[in-house]
Amino acid sequence: MVIRRLSVLGVGLLGGSIGLAAKSALSDFEIVGYGHRKATLERAKEVGAIDRIATKVTEAVEGADLIILCTPVGIFEPLIGEMVNVLKPGAIVTDVGSTKRSVVSLAEQTLPDHVHFVGSHPMAGSEKRGVEFARADLFQNAMCILTPTPRTDPKAEKEVTAFWQSLGMRTTRLSPEEHDRLLADVSHLPHALAAALVTMQSEKALTLAGKGFLDATRIAGGDGALWRDILMDNRDNVLASIGELKKHLGALEKLLSGEGRDELAKWLDRAAARRAKLLEQKLREINPD
Amino acid sequence: MVIRRLSVLGVGLLGGSIGLAAKSALSDFEIVGYGHRKATLERAKEVGAIDRIATKVTEAVEGADLIILCTPVGIFEPLIGEMVNVLKPGAIVTDVGSTKRSVVSLAEQTLPDHVHFVGSHPMAGSEKRGVEFARADLFQNAMCILTPTPRTDPKAEKEVTAFWQSLGMRTTRLSPEEHDRLLADVSHLPHALAAALVTMQSEKALTLAGKGFLDATRIAGGDGALWRDILMDNRDNVLASIGELKKHLGALEKLLSGEGRDELAKWLDRAAARRAKLLEQKLREINPD
Numbered sequence: 001m002v003i004r005r006l007s008v009l010g011v012g013l014l015g016g017s018i019g020l021a022a023k024s025a026l027s028d029f030e031i032v033g034y035g036h037r038k039a040t041l042e043r044a045k046e047v048g049a050i051d052r053i054a055t056k057v058t059e060a061v062e063g064a065d066l067i068i069l070c071t072p073v074g075i076f077e078p079l080i081g082e083m084v085n086v087l088k089p090g091a092i093v094t095d096v097g098s099t100k101r102s103v104v105s106l107a108e109q110t111l112p113d114h115v116h117f118v119g120s121h122p123m124a125g126s127e128k129r130g131v132e133f134a135r136a137d138l139f140q141n142a143m144c145i146l147t148p149t150p151r152t153d154p155k156a157e158k159e160v161t162a163f164w165q166s167l168g169m170r171t172t173r174l175s176p177e178e179h180d181r182l183l184a185d186v187s188h189l190p191h192a193l194a195a196a197l198v199t200m201q202s203e204k205a206l207t208l209a210g211k212g213f214l215d216a217t218r219i220a221g222g223d224g225a226l227w228r229d230i231l232m233d234n235r236d237n238v239l240a241s242i243g244e245l246k247k248h249l250g251a252l253e254k255l256l257s258g259e260g261r262d263e264l265a266k267w268l269d270r271a272a273a274r275r276a277k278l279l280e281q282k283l284r285e286i287n288p289d
Numbered sequence: 290m291v292i293r294r295l296s297v298l299g300v301g302l303l304g305g306s307i308g309l310a311a312k313s314a315l316s317d318f319e320i321v322g323y324g325h326r327k328a329t330l331e332r333a334k335e336v337g338a339i340d341r342i343a344t345k346v347t348e349a350v351e352g353a354d355l356i357i358l359c360t361p362v363g364i365f366e367p368l369i370g371e372m373v374n375v376l377k378p379g380a381i382v383t384d385v386g387s388t389k390r391s392v393v394s395l396a397e398q399t400l401p402d403h404v405h406f407v408g409s410h411p412m413a414g415s416e417k418r419g420v421e422f423a424r425a426d427l428f429q430n431a432m433c434i435l436t437p438t439p440r441t442d443p444k445a446e447k448e449v450t451a452f453w454q455s456l457g458m459r460t461t462r463l464s465p466e467e468h469d470r471l472l473a474d475v476s477h478l479p480h481a482l483a484a485a486l487v488t489m490q491s492e493k494a495l496t497l498a499g500k501g502f503l504d505a506t507r508i509a510g511g512d513g514a515l516w517r518d519i520l521m522d523n524r525d526n527v528l529a530s531i532g533e534l535k536k537h538l539g540a541l542e543k544l545l546s547g548e549g550r551d552e553l554a555k556w557l558d559r560a561a562a563r564r565a566k567l568l569e570q571k572l573r574e575i576n577p578d
Contacts, residue, residue, distance in 0.1 A: 123499050145497070186494040190486060190505045195560035196537040197479060198567075200530075205475040206567055208434070210412050212508040214571060216479045217564050219501040224558030228550060231557075235545045241489075242538055248485040249531055256524045261517060268520075269513030271484035275506050278487075278495055282503065 001092070001159045006031045007064035009057065009079055011044040013125060014096050015070030016134025019049030021167040024136050034060035035071075044131045057082040064088070066163065068120075069095035069103070074229035076103050080110050089114040092156045094163075096122050098183065099233040100147040100176040108151050116156030119147035119176060121183075122169060129223055140168035141286045147176040170285070184237035189245060191227060192238065194220035290381070290448045295320045296353035298346065298368055300333040302414060303385050304359030305423025308338030310456040313425050323349035324360075333420045346371040353377070355452065357409075358384035358392070363518035365392050369399050378403040381445045383452075385411050387472065388522040389436040389465040397440050405445035408436035408465060410472075411458060418512055429457035430575045436465045459574070473526035478534060480516055481527065483509035 006022060008015045011033045019031050033050030034057055035041050041053045054060035061067050061083045069076055076097065087093070093115060097103050100119045107117035124142040144164040148157045161171050174182070194217045201209075231238050255264040295311060297304045300322045308320050322339030323346055324330050330342045343349035350356050350372045358365055365386065376382070382404060386392050389408045396406035413431040433453040437446045450460050463471070483506045490498075520527050544553040 123497070143497070143499075182491070182494045182497055185490055186498050186502055190502055192541055192557075193482070193486065193538075194505060195557050196534060196541060197482065198560040198564050199556070200533050200537045201474055202471070205471040206563075208412070208432070208471055209475050209567060209571070210432075213475055213479055214564075214568060215504045215507045216483060218504045220557075220560045220564050221568075222557075222561060224554040224556075224561060227557050228554035231545060231553065232550060239542060239545055242542055244489050245485060246535065246538065248489045249482075249535065252481055252485060253528060253531055256520060256528055261521060264520065265513040265517035267488070267513075268481075268484050268509075268511075268516050271487040271509045272511060272513060274495075275487050275503075275509050278498060279503060279510075282498070 001065060001090075003029050003065045003163070005029065005064040005066075007034070007054075007061045007067040008032070008050060009034045009060060009067065009069050010071030010075075011035045011040055011050060011131050012070065013129055013131065013133050013138075014122070015068070016044050016047070016049040016131035017124070017136070017138035018068060018070065018096075018167070019044065020047070020134055020136035021139055023048060025166045025168075032060050032064065040131055044134075047131065047134065049131060049134055058086045061091070062086050062088075064091060066159075067091060067093045069093070069097065072226050072229050073097045073099055073103065073233050074225075077106060080107055084110060084112065087112070087115045090116075092116045092118065092159055094118050094120045094160050096120060098187070098230045100145075100179045102233050104147055104149060104176040108149065116153045118152055118157050118160040119179075120160060120164065121145040121147065121179065122164060122167075124169075129226075137168070139164070142169055143285075144169040144171045145179055146171060146173050147179050148173060149176065180234050181237050181240075184234055184241040185244070188231055188234055188238050189241035191219050191222065192231060192242075193245070194218070290354060290379075292318050292354045292452070294318065294353045294355075296323070296343075296350045296356040297321070297339060298323045298349060298356065298358050299360035299364075300324045300329055300339060300420050301359065302418055302420065302422050302427075303411070304357070305333050305336070305338040305420035306413070306425065306427035307357060307359065307385075307456070308333065309336070309423055309425035310428055312337060314455045314457075321349050321353065329420055333423075336420065336423065338420060338423055347375045350380070351375050351377075353380060355448075356380060356382045358382070358386065361515045361518050362386045362388055362392065362522050363514070366395060369396055373399060373401065376401070376404045379405075381405045381407065381448055383407050383409045383449050385409060387476070387519045389434075389468045391522050393436055393438060393465045397438065405442045407441055407446050407449040408468075409449060409453065410434040410436065410468065411453060411456075413458075418515075426457070428453070431458055432574075433458040433460045434468055435460060435462050436468050437462060438465065469523050470526050470529075473523055473530040474533070477520055477523055477527050478530035480508050480511065481520060481531075482534070483507070 031050045034054045044050045104119040122144040320339045321341045323343045333339045393408040411433040
């Protein structure tokens with residue numbers, strides 16, 4: 001596939017960064033941006049993240065080879081509904097949603113047969129929002145999870161994979177089910193937990209918060225509505241993750257209540273070693289040399 | 290009080306940094322360092338954190354005006370026991386322990402009447418350990434909590450306060466009980482929670498960990514034995530903090546299970562706003578201008 005027209009629906013941090021990154025990676029193509037705020041679209045055009053503003057979804061996706069849903073997960077349903085009759089044959093639709101079961105199932109049920117859907121979760125971003133924080137290098141060396149199903153067109157999956165790779169991303173594949181289960185543990189729960197950790201503090205305790213507390217709760221700084229959509233969309237898995245965490249808190253309570261001093265030190269050391277190994281792996285992924 | 294001899298028991302990151310910071314803040318005095326590893330003591334002398342090496346506690350505290358316990362909390366008891374008969378009249382003993390009830394009570398019961406104890410908790414440090422990471426500016430603008438009791442000599446408290454301030458610290462006062470209760474919420478629980486968050490992950494989930502997860506678990510990277518001592522010493526409060534967190538997790542489970550979409554977004558937004566305010570306060574404290 002040669003992309004002549006790229007359609008970005010939602011030009012916030014991710015949509016804007018996709019525009020900027022695609023501009024520096026690809027050539028001879030047009031990026032059409034759609035969003036519900038005129039000022040944001042104009043700002044996106046100003047910074048060069050999009051070439052043309054579309055004020056309707058139909059206008060934005062018309063004639064597009066690749067359409068990327070970059071709005072919050074909660075808005076995917078009406079977006080897909082609006083584009084159904086306008087997409088050109090062979091068009092590929094993907095998304096940047098943090099949950100995958102619902103959007104994949106919705107797209108597979110709703111989109112016509114002559115259009116291909118491939119779910120994507122580019123794991124890049126920040127607690128900062130808005131096109132003003134968009135950067136061409138946001139995706140560099142970050143991981144993108146593609147979530148094909150037995151119904152996914154292999155060629156379309158290849159094209160979407162190549163697109164994210166052209167933006168500098170590493171890619172991997174998971175089923176939508178496995179994606180949502182693993183992300184609940186490693187992303188959605190930690191986010192909810194950081195919020196709970198902030199919420200439970202007294203004002204006086206917060207005056208004593210150090211760098212450790214600030215780091216541990218940084219991810220609580222995201223947008224409420226956006227994270228509500230993610231947590232609600234994946235709530236069965238998030239509830240299971242909370243259950244799993246509670247089991248480990250129970251084990252900790254037992255260690256604290258008993259006389260298992262050595263065991264507690266070992267439990268803490270194992271966690272520290274595991275995190276150290278993880279950090280090392282992540283640094284190696286970012287700087288392979 | 291004019292400090293002519295400062296005794297630092299335990300020359301790791303904190304003890305070493307106290308030595309370096311005191312050297313650049315005070316003059317005409319000697320720092321004696323004690324520790325159980327010869328190599329560490331020699332390294333501390335090499336980098337200028339101490340002037341003289343003592344291989345016995347008695348030798349380290351003899352003639353000292355200010356004695357600072359910088360070993361892990363778990364070793365305070367034998368240390369204090371060994372110094373009892375050697376401390377000179379009017380000597381002031383303080384510590385850098387992360388828990389305060391036990392050390393304050395122990396020191397008040399054990400030390401002779403002609404010696405003054407003032408509990409301190411300088412909230413500076415890092416997950417890095419050892420004198421090789423010691424820095425003269427470690428305490429700059431950080432907070433030191435002093436934990437006087439009705440038995441504390443006001444003049445000694447003033448001297449210890451002035452000492453930490455001379456190292457660049459801001460100071461505040463709490464009772465040992467209040468200190469341990471607040472720190473359980475804002476420091477000890479977050480640490481244990483970060484360890485639980487790492488422990489509960491599957492290997493596969495960890496491969497998908499992003500920057501958010503790494504930040505949220507950074508404090509799990511500390512030394513197991515050191516944190517075991519802290520958690521065990523403060524276990525009644527830590528258990529209460531775990532109980533409090535579980536209540537908030539229960540509230541979250543309820544929001545996720547019901548149809549309270551707006552409430553969940555509000556819960557998340559309130560946490561985000563609270564953390565943003567906290568970050569702002571902390572940045573203002575560090576950079577008052």
